[in-house]
Amino acid sequence: EGPQDSAPVTSLHSLAVTSEQIEHLHRRFKQLSQDQLTIRKENFDSIPDLEFNPIRGKIVHAFFDKRNLRQESDGLADEINFEDFLTIMSYFRPIEMNMDEEQLDRFRKEKLKFLFHMYDSDHDGKITLQEYRNVVEELLSGNPHLEKESARSIADGAMMEAASICVGQMGPDQVYEGITFEDFLKMWQGIDIETKMHVRFLNVDTIAHCY
């Protein structure tokens, strides 16, 4: 029994990780799932390093978000298997040397889409002011010095800037409904996110084996 048996070939190719890295991830998966075949939200509670993360909830949520799992339906999954786990991990793979323009563009879009889903909690395809405030509040949570108003003003300022970039000058009656994914992409044009949103594996061969 091995991870290679359970995952179909296509998803492995898109991950572009070596079989050793998959073994590592599989071992980690088994550790988190306590030797079960699927992971539930509660399993992420056993990671002490994660406790400190203010957006811990959103990160865990992202693992179960069906949009990230490339499933047709919407909403949240109750549990995910190893293949799903790898699918989510693939959003954080680093750039490879041999990528061409089209691949790079797709690569970048995927990462931004992942981020977009994190903000858009009601899955309606738009980041509203309330959702934005939500994220900022979480980021600043646990800080006794900042009151709720600061979080609000940050969110409001950000939304206004987003609106000005995406829609241009707004008339007094115009209401900016929310940031769509296209607007989101525009906001991040020219900014290098690929090197910020990845986790790079060390090239290790722990145990030599031959075939």
Add this chain to the structure above:
Amino acid sequence: MEVVWAVGQVGALWVAVVLGLIVLPSALGISLGISEAYMWVLVKTLEWATIRLQKGAKKPQPPRTPTANGIIERDETPMEKEIALLHRADFEFSHIFYFCRKGFEAIVEDEVTQRFSSEELLSWNLLTRTNVNFHYISLRLTVVWVIGVIVRYCFLLPLRVTLAAIGITSMIVGTTVVGQLPNSSVKNYLSEVVHLTCSRILVRALSGTIHYHNKENRPQKGGICVANHTSPIDAIILTNDGCYAMVGQVHGGLMGIIQRATVKACPHVWFERSEIKDRHLVTKRLREHVADKSKLPILIFPEGTCINNTSVMMFKKGSFEIGGTIYPVAIKYDPQFGDAFWNSSKYNIVSYLLRIMTSWAIVCNVWYLPPMVRKEDEDAVQFANRVRSAIARQGGLTELPWDGGLKRAKVKDTFKEEQQKNYSKMLVRNGSVG
């Protein structure tokens, strides 16, 4: 009838060999060089096996990096620098990248759980338990492995079990006998002899090869010896070279018998279960022991639980509140020949001992560090951290601020709040609020 007699002869021969070659030298404290020869053969065989493995692999092997530090490359850029790198005005976008990545890194591997699984080896040591993907490589290698299994299970294991039995029995009998004597310097001397001899027998029972460094810093009477904890045999490793007063909880069963016997000969400090909960009582008793300069140094493992010997976790401050001189000791096992780490949530004590006794050998280095005393402006926690750093540095272990109790429990809220405060302080400083 003749068969019984023949078996009896073999049995007698066996016991004679064991006594002559192992027990007697232990009592006298000399070495016949058998262990050294064994280790030499072992090293040569394992080198050969590794070369075979490397030859067998089709692809050229990339240069190996030690896995003790994890499988993902951690970007150590402090958060402030990262946020400055993103020119966008929207600060929270930058923050979200940072935390997203940290979150993912934690999910792929976290520093804490890593420390509670055995250290991975860079090359195979012919024990299947360390080769997670055992692939058939060559007939010759498999044959050597099979021979290895036979040697370990059919020859080494019975030998070691015999020795362990002899060691434990002599410990119980010896200390009970010595315990009958009235308190005097003769009694103390005899008690030391008994403890040392039995300890040496037990170390040979594990095929232990121990290198002691800086023996001039050995713990003196009236002091406290602290060491990092990897397995229950740590105590035996240390008592092989000196006498200590052990500190611990009273157990039942065989352990309890040993405890009751040894305490008659030598003033070990055994606590009842109910007493352990009362920290003041514990501290008081230990203080009394330390104040008496004629008593043997106490041996304490401040981590509180077994860690996998790649790092040193938080030291509980209780041991450092007692006062007196602290003698730090660093113990580092070489995992090449046998993994000494006890993963108590995975294996119980019996299966752990079985694993140890069917490994090739237990090889470790022990460094005695110069004694340390608490400075006037230091509190117990700072002192504990200072000692911990010294031990970690000497043993080549990494230091982690985590509590060993995390093996079973969750992160303390106070610690979480501390982290959150640090992050918030940074935000306010950046002036990006409002």
